[in-house]
Amino acid sequence: xxxxxxxxxxxxxxxxxxxxxxxxFAHRQKEYKNLTVVNTATSKQGQRDLNTLGGASLELGSFxxxxxxxxxxxxxxxxxxxxxxxxxxxxxxxxxxxxFMDGSSYRTLSxxxxxRFDIGRRLTVIGGLRGGRFEKNGDEKNNIGTFDIxxxxxxxxxxxxxxxRVTPTLxxxxxxMKGYRVPNLDDVSHFLTRQGTVEVPNPEAIPEKVFxxxxxLKYSGSTLSxxxxxxxxxxHDLLVRTGGTYLGLNFRDTNGNxxxxxxxxxxxxxxxxxxxxxxxVEADFSLALxxxxxxxxxxxxxxxxxxxxxxxxxxxxxxxxAVGVRYASNAARVPWGELEYRFAGAQTRLNAVDLADxxxxxxxVPAYHIVSVRTGMMITPRFGTSLAVENMFDxxxxxxxxxxxxxxxxxxxxxxxxx
Numbered sequence: 001x002x003x004x005x006x007x008x009x010x011x012x013x014x015x016x017x018x019x020x021x022x023x024x025f026a027h028r029q030k031e032y033k034n035l036t037v038v039n040t041a042t043s044k045q046g047q048r049d050l051n052t053l054g055g056a057s058l059e060l061g062s063f064x065x066x067x068x069x070x071x072x073x074x075x076x077x078x079x080x081x082x083x084x085x086x087x088x089x090x091x092x093x094x095x096x097x098x099x100f101m102d103g104s105s106y107r108t109l110s111x112x113x114x115x116r117f118d119i120g121r122r123l124t125v126i127g128g129l130r131g132g133r134f135e136k137n138g139d140e141k142n143n144i145g146t147f148d149i150x151x152x153x154x155x156x157x158x159x160x161x162x163x164x165r166v167t168p169t170l171x172x173x174x175x176x177m178k179g180y181r182v183p184n185l186d187d188v189s190h191f192l193t194r195q196g197t198v199e200v201p202n203p204e205a206i207p208e209k210v211f212x213x214x215x216x217l218k219y220s221g222s223t224l225s226x227x228x229x230x231x232x233x234x235x236h237d238l239l240v241r242t243g244g245t246y247l248g249l250n251f252r253d254t255n256g257n258x259x260x261x262x263x264x265x266x267x268x269x270x271x272x273x274x275x276x277x278x279x280x281v282e283a284d285f286s287l288a289l290x291x292x293x294x295x296x297x298x299x300x301x302x303x304x305x306x307x308x309x310x311x312x313x314x315x316x317x318x319x320x321x322a323v324g325v326r327y328a329s330n331a332a333r334v335p336w337g338e339l340e341y342r343f344a345g346a347q348t349r350l351n352a353v354d355l356a357d358x359x360x361x362x363x364x365v366p367a368y369h370i371v372s373v374r375t376g377m378m379i380t381p382r383f384g385t386s387l388a389v390e391n392m393f394d395x396x397x398x399x400x401x402x403x404x405x406x407x408x409x410x411x412x413x414x415x416x417x418x419x
Contacts, residue, residue: 002028019061027053043088049099050081071113078106080138080185097142101189101201104138104149108182126161134182138189144252149188149203155180171218173229180207187239187270199268200246206272209236226285233279237272244269276313278304292330297323306351314353315401318365320344335377342370347400354400368397376414386414 005025011018033047055076062069082098114128132155139148159177166172183205192199216229243250244267251260251267280302287295299321304313324340347365354360371393376386394409 001030002026016062017060018063021059022056023058024056025054027051043086046085046087047098048081048083048085051078052080053078066117068116069113070116071111073109073111075110076106076108078185080104097140097191100185101138101140101147101149101191104185104189105136106185107135109133122165124163124165126163127159129156129158131156132182136185136188138185140189140191142191144191144198144200145246147189147191147201147203149185149201151188151203153182153207155182155207169219169221172215173218174215175213177210177212179210179212181210182207183239183270190270193265196265197268198252198265199241200244202244202269202271205239205270206237208238208272210234211236223288224285226283228281228283230281231279232277235274235276235278238274238276239270239272240274241268242271242273243267244271273308275307276305277307278302278313278316292327294326294328295324296326297321303349312349312351314351316347316349317400318345318347318367332381333377333379335375338374340372340374342368342372344368344397357403360400365400366397368395370395370397376416378416382418384416386412386416388412388414 003026005023007021007023009019009021029051031047031049035045035047037043037045053076055074057072057074059070059072062071080100080102082100082102084096084098086094086096088094110130110132112128112130114126116124116126118124133152134155135152137150139146139150141147157177157179159175159179161175162173164172164174188203188205189201190199191201211234212231214229214231216227218227219225246252246267249258249260249267252265253260254264255261280300282298282300284298285296289295299319300317301319302316304316305311306313320343322340322342324338326336326338328336344367346367350360350364354365370391372388372390373392374386374388376384378384388411390410390412391406391408396405396408398405
């Protein structure tokens with residue numbers, strides 16, 4: 001992976017703007033995978049995926065009376081190269097489709113504006129709009145047929161936030177937001193052949209949409225600070241891998257007779273047929289104790305529902321959180337220390353996708369309790385070191401939706417240098 005980013009920021013007021021930030025970036029990611037496939041005959045597969053992403057953004061800020069305007073534009077351009085080379089046991093070489101549509105591209109151009117202003121002494125309002133244009137291109141011919149994903153779309157999203165200062169230390173917040181996620185290249189060009197099914201690209205996929213609301217409290221005092229937030233997200237037009245069509249048929253018509261014969265595979269596609277809600281509550285706090293000690297904690301609980309099929313959303317996390325005690329001194333060359341306990345409850349609301357994992361089907365998603373200890377010290381004003389023992393009691397645990405377990409007991413040594 002190669003990544004480069006260059007930014008220029010100017011905070012000088014020039015009349016037409018009071019701040020400016022220009023950023024350009026480039027991202028290049030290669031993934032190579034060599035596989036040995038043992039079936040009726042042994043073959044070797046070499047998969048090569050290359051993703052190149054470049055872009056730029058310009059953000060300006062202006063103060064107009066009570067109003068603070070932030071506005072700008074951003075642009076990205078992404079290109080994909082992907083292929084697979086198969087060598088069979090006799091040494092014959094066949095080039096084929098990779099994980100993605102080879103030569104496909106994806107471009108975005110967006111403009112946005114945000115206004116922050118006060119109404120009286122107790123109310124601050126923040127509102128914003130963003131308009132975007134999205135263009136994808138690519139085509140391929142495979143053993144199923146010819147697919148072209150060329151498409152251009154525009155979309156607008158907005159947000160409105162309010163902050164009410166009840167007291168100098170207590171704020172009430174309320175936010176509403178209308179957003180969207182435009183399908184990426186993998187969403188619209190995914191192609192996969194399995195026993196009995198063929199997943200074909202869907203160039204007609206439209207953006208997924210969300211309407212989000214949240215209300216809560218934020219407190220910031222001399223010794224205690226924290227927040228309590230409730231939120232609800234309503235999703236529409238979610239992309240779901242389900243039965244689709246190709247050339248007007250819901251199966252692969254291998255012999256061209258227009259009717260489904262035994263052995264002809266079902267067509268699958270990413271279609272915008274999903275609807276869901278996610279509601280939740282999040283809380284956190286920090287309490288300063290005496291002699292450099294402090295106590296902190298966080299807690300989150302989410303509930304996700306597939307409202308089309310009346311079942312839980314897959315891969316939803318259970319209730320989880322953390323609590324810890326920290327010691328930090330203002331004196332030079334005095335070590336700091338931290339003891340942290342992280343926990344999660346068992347997840348019993350499982351979707352059929354979750355239960356497709358044999359380990360989940362057999363054991364569910366069990367609770368976990370993890371203890372870690374950390375310490376460190378600034379040896380000089382610029383240089384410091386840290387030492388941590390993560391997952392001290394070597395517990396085996398993983399997150400819902402993940403096939404991999406998290407690391408067991410590990411010792412982590414770190415260094416810090418301040419310029």
